[in-house]
Amino acid sequence: MNRRPPTVPKPARNARLTARGPGALSAVLGKQPIGTAFVTPYVVFLAAIFAYPLGFAVYMSFHDYFFTAPGATVDRPFVGFANYVTVLTDPAVQRSFVNVGIFLLINVPLTVVLSLGLANALNAAIRWRTFFRVSYYVPYVAASVAVVGVWLFLFNSNGLVNSVLGPLAPDPSWLVNSKLAMPTVALYVTWKQLGFFILLYLAALQNVSKDLYEAAAVDGAGRLNSFLNVTVPGVRPATTLVVLVATVTGANLFTEPYLLTGGGGPDGASASPVLIMYQRGIEQGKPDVGSAIGVLLVIGVLLLAVVERRFVGKEEQ
Template identity: 30%
Template sequence: MRDMHKNADVIKSAKKKRRMSPDALWAFILLIPLFVGIGLVYYSALFGFTMSFTSWDIVRKAEWIGISNYRTLIEDDLVWKAMSNTLIFLVITIPAKIILGFLLAVLLNQKLRGIQFFRLTYFFPTACSVVAIALVWGYMYGADGFLNQMLQGLGLSKVYWMDENHAMSSIAIMTLWVGMGYIALLFLAGLQNVPTDYYEASRVDGASKFQQMWKITIPLVTPTTFFILVTQIITAFQMFGEVYLLSGPANSTLTIVQYIFKEAFQGFRMGYASALSYILIVVILIVTVVQLKVQKRWVHYDL
């Protein structure tokens, strides 16, 4: 009998252990929205991939057409135009952002009175709305806007900033102004994490400021540079708001994401837009993987 009671007690204690504690239950309940959100993301990705093999205009039932959308986009001149504009924008802005952002970070890293005010001032455009920034710069780029008034005041002729020849460069200048403060903030964090021992040892060896910058500072901020490079390339591929609000004539500023938007929500070619989206995903994935492979050659975490 005693053995039977012992076995019953063991079974009861095992059942109690298998029961979820109140803390674990609340943790599970609070994680439900996260699980639902992740599930919706994966469902949307799968749904979009399936739609890329169909012809669907939202109203009528989707028609399976196989890889026709992918064949069409290879022959679509606007796809290549949008991709070339995106790459041009990427080549113009990213090197300029990294170089100017680093130099600005070096200036903002000085121990001066009121330096926090300047750090906030340069970061402020990043926190502003894209719509507000585009409206202000659109006025500045106008035929009688601030920039042309300034040029005429210097005795120079007007520049049509948003014509077919200058529109992409004008938008690149605007995005450079907007994003440089954010880049500088990241570099500033990287500069402040560089150990001061290296600088003290280099001063003992008689190194100049330039040698300290070239041999110590720049190599030790390469992890920050790598992070900025990866994220900014992805951001450049996804650029939409700036070119949507300040678009140039004759598709001169058409980017791949803007073209996807036009096909999906203006042309209602959802299947074709889905195919374009997945081509963009593949391009971003390839570029990111290549960067991850190459970064071992130039990113230094220690001297």
Template identity: 85%
Template sequence: MSSRLATAPSPTGSARPAGRRGLLNTVLGKQPIGSAFVTPYLVFLAAIFAYPLGFAVYMSFHDYFFTAPGTVVDRPFVGFDNYVTVLTDPAVRRSFVNVGIFLLINVPLTVVLSLGLANALNAAIRWRTFFRVSYYVPYVAASVAVVGVWLFLFNENGLVNTILGPLAPSPSWLVNSSLAMPTIAIYVTWKQLGFFILLYLAALQNVSKDLYEAASMDGAGRLKSFWNVTVPGVRPATTLVVLVATVTGANLFTEPYLLTGGGGPNGASASPVLVMYQKGIEQGNPDIGSAIGVLLVIGVLLIALIERRFVSRED
């Protein structure tokens, strides 16, 4: 009896320390040292991503405009007026259609080409290291230099039209309202292909060789082994590739800005980010630009969620 009383917790002594420990565990986690190491990155995310996004949402609901530093002006709340302006603007609506066309071409092409080439480069072939480096060089090359090469290839008197001869499109690729965005999509796919090949190469290292041997013993050829072993084995990498390609594609800016002179012809290659720059910076309407940005973030999140659910689902 006395031992039970001696070990019983005191209602005033031990309850508070346990409560404090529970609060600390909730705030800092079970490993406070780990939380301390993560804190600088959380501060970085808050400063670089969270604060600008929150400020953009604030601007999109106000009559916001640029002023001289230190000037105090009234910026009234306007509700959804900026969003109504954005959604009724033909240039903005067309930019979202343009980026949709871009993603429909770029994302599937990126997945198919990067997985196929990674599978080929993962085999024991001659000059394998050379080919791996060759595919990665465009990704790290300066965009201005690579754009110059593509302008030389696809202008009206460029090498591609010279080879095609009478089959060349008229107007030419980058000044053709129907071909400008598909041409940009192919260019971006080619330029970023090396990065996604590396992702797939890393994923292929985790696919067991025993699975290929078992498929071969069952009479499966290379194509069936690729479809039944390789594709399911790199499914997590495919999910990552689709998400990254979607996010980077939705933020398309440099390529149409440089290749088509700012979204030409007549806005056929303008992206939402490019229009956001034109509206917010060049025309001095940051509230309109912020509304475009918020809508773009919401759209990308919805598309990414749908893609993740579709790509990563179990068969």
């Protein structure tokens, strides 16, 4: 009679494997070396494109830094917080932060409401659904210069919008009005980026169970109640993402005021911190001051993102 070889119990076998300890490869790459290998190129990319420039910007902001000829060796003394004092006492910088605050107050809520409402409509079985989805996404992928040309045609002094409004048109016109320039830029950015956020919500709506809508209908809920009590809570993680992405992209506003208002006009009413950073650092040759603006902007966006994450995403935790 053949006897089967005795088997080692699983606990004893696991203890023996644990006693051997991790190999050299696992010690370096972790428990999932293949996953680490796939992630490593992106980590290197982030370090080269984001981490190193940010660290170098922090270094410049604490020194008397200026551009020199290639290969030249000059002394760049440490100046402490002098550049930050210069930035915080600069009226143009102060106004740019107020401007971007106005922009975010208009752009972020409008982006969330419009993108969620349109995504919910496009998720239903309507005619020409694919056409409408593509139509909303085209401005997002179109070249900014071309789209700005269309917007200037609509909102300049003799544009189509003023022609339609007639005597109700603002004077001065939209983009040269100190009170309306930044709101107009905010509307433009909302319209241009709407397609991207609609796609995010469309993807999130696929994960909302249809059984919830059927249960709400059985309870007598109409379309509005179903939207408020089923759709809105169901896409809350996507809303958190939309708010964070819209905040980060809005805080880095540059192209739109640069092209639409001729570099932040009128009189700095539409200037953003990134635009002022470009003007100070590149045009005026003060990269140390520009770096200080950038560091303050990064700190401000991080704090704002933490606050938004706590309030917008608290119910999903």
